[in-house]
Amino acid sequence: MTSTPLLSQTGTTQPTPTSGVRAAVRNVPAYPFTPIDAPIKLDQNESAYDFPADLKAQAVERMMARPWNRYPDLHADTLQAAIAAYEDWDAAGVVVTPGSNVLIKLLTELAGIGQTVLTVSPTFSVYTLEAQLLGATLVQVPLNPDFSLPVEGLKAALKANPPGVLYVTQPHAPTGYADAEADVRAVVDAAEGWVVVIDEAYHQYSGTDYRGLVQEGGNRLSLRTFSKAWGLAGARLGYALASPQLTTQLQKLVSAFNVNALTQAALEVALENPEYVKHRAAEVVQERGRMLAALANHPTCTPIPSQANFFLLRTPDADAAYHHLLERGIVVRRQDRLPGLQGCLRVAVGTPAENDALIAAVGELR
Numbered sequence: 001m002t003s004t005p006l007l008s009q010t011g012t013t014q015p016t017p018t019s020g021v022r023a024a025v026r027n028v029p030a031y032p033f034t035p036i037d038a039p040i041k042l043d044q045n046e047s048a049y050d051f052p053a054d055l056k057a058q059a060v061e062r063m064m065a066r067p068w069n070r071y072p073d074l075h076a077d078t079l080q081a082a083i084a085a086y087e088d089w090d091a092a093g094v095v096v097t098p099g100s101n102v103l104i105k106l107l108t109e110l111a112g113i114g115q116t117v118l119t120v121s122p123t124f125s126v127y128t129l130e131a132q133l134l135g136a137t138l139v140q141v142p143l144n145p146d147f148s149l150p151v152e153g154l155k156a157a158l159k160a161n162p163p164g165v166l167y168v169t170q171p172h173a174p175t176g177y178a179d180a181e182a183d184v185r186a187v188v189d190a191a192e193g194w195v196v197v198i199d200e201a202y203h204q205y206s207g208t209d210y211r212g213l214v215q216e217g218g219n220r221l222s223l224r225t226f227s228k229a230w231g232l233a234g235a236r237l238g239y240a241l242a243s244p245q246l247t248t249q250l251q252k253l254v255s256a257f258n259v260n261a262l263t264q265a266a267l268e269v270a271l272e273n274p275e276y277v278k279h280r281a282a283e284v285v286q287e288r289g290r291m292l293a294a295l296a297n298h299p300t301c302t303p304i305p306s307q308a309n310f311f312l313l314r315t316p317d318a319d320a321a322y323h324h325l326l327e328r329g330i331v332v333r334r335q336d337r338l339p340g341l342q343g344c345l346r347v348a349v350g351t352p353a354e355n356d357a358l359i360a361a362v363g364e365l366r
């Protein structure tokens with residue numbers, strides 16, 4: 001031990017190891033996720049299938065060919081250009097980070113700190129977590145009872161609060177609800193003076209695409225990720241599409257060299273071979289329909305229709321249902337403590353065999 005704490009002469013509180021930490025950080029609980037080992041993993045909305053083996057082999061070869069002693073591209077320019085080509089977007093309007101969760105932090109830094117973060121309730125936990133950590137004023141408007149966007153409520157909140165960042169998730173998480181484009185547009189059009197984020201993490205499963213709406217106004221971004229339909233959650237890459245004026249500001253907050261050379265190599269291979277994504281998304285959509293239909297006539301549980309690769313299952317007792325599924329080797333995510341989601345579990349669509357197991361196990365619930 002190199003130091004002995006000084007005894008307080010005055011009876012004031014002794015400094016602790018966390019005394020210097022901002023109160024906003026101390027007041028937030030650690031990220032509420034405990035990994036659970038189960039043979040059938042339907043709790044994180046991942047792709048049930050790994051990145052295709054032949055592409056993985058190509059990626060490894062490309063990693064081998066790159067010098068690991070050299071820094072990668074400062075802002076992953078080659079990867080940004082490949083994403084721009086894939087999305088038919090101006091490369092100057094693309095920002096990449098290790099997962100779109102990082103972009104959510106940066107967007108909160110860009111327009112939330114000391115300002116407002118506006119979203120709905122329930123919502124994706126990272127929006128509210130970053131707002132709390134970074135000391136933004138968090139405003140949440142409850143979803144309508146059918147989980148559609150509270151258009152009038154959001155418009156009122158946009159008027160009533162000083163600007164900041166507005167998060168709209170399409171399709172929504174954790175409900176899987178995809179709104180009418182007219183409703184999304186009504187909210188976004190009312191957000192003049194705000195930074196508007198349309199999080200499209202699951203758009204491949206809904207067939208929705210808000211690039212057009214983003215292009216119409218300079219203050220809007222689409223957030224996209226390789227973590228879901230691309231089957232690359234382990235590689236960690238997300239990106240924002242926006243106007244170059246806005247991404248120039250956002251890029252200032254991105255740490256230099258934030259996407260490593262190995263990830264860049266893997267993602268370049270993925271973007272040269274994107275065909276598999278469509279086939280897999282189509283299988284998810286078909287399996288989602290099969291699961292919802294198989295569970296539709298359950299005596300006590302109600303599956304909630306979804307446009308994503310997951311759906312909510314309303315049960316009479318979420319704790320009992322969760323543990324029953326776990327006994328059958330299936331892990332899902334509890335969402336029953338979120339406002340409006342009493343009794344709800346969130347179930348990801350897995351492989352057909354995994355989905356059969358889920359259907360059978362839910363069938364045993366009463």
Ligand SMILES: *Cc1c(COP(=O)(O)O)cnc(C)c1O
Pocket residue numbers: 045098099100101102124169173199201224225226227228233237238
């Ligand atoms: C899964 C998910 C993401 C993706 O996060 P990554 O950091 O890219 O893995 C983003 N937004 C929502 C709403 C999600 O559910």
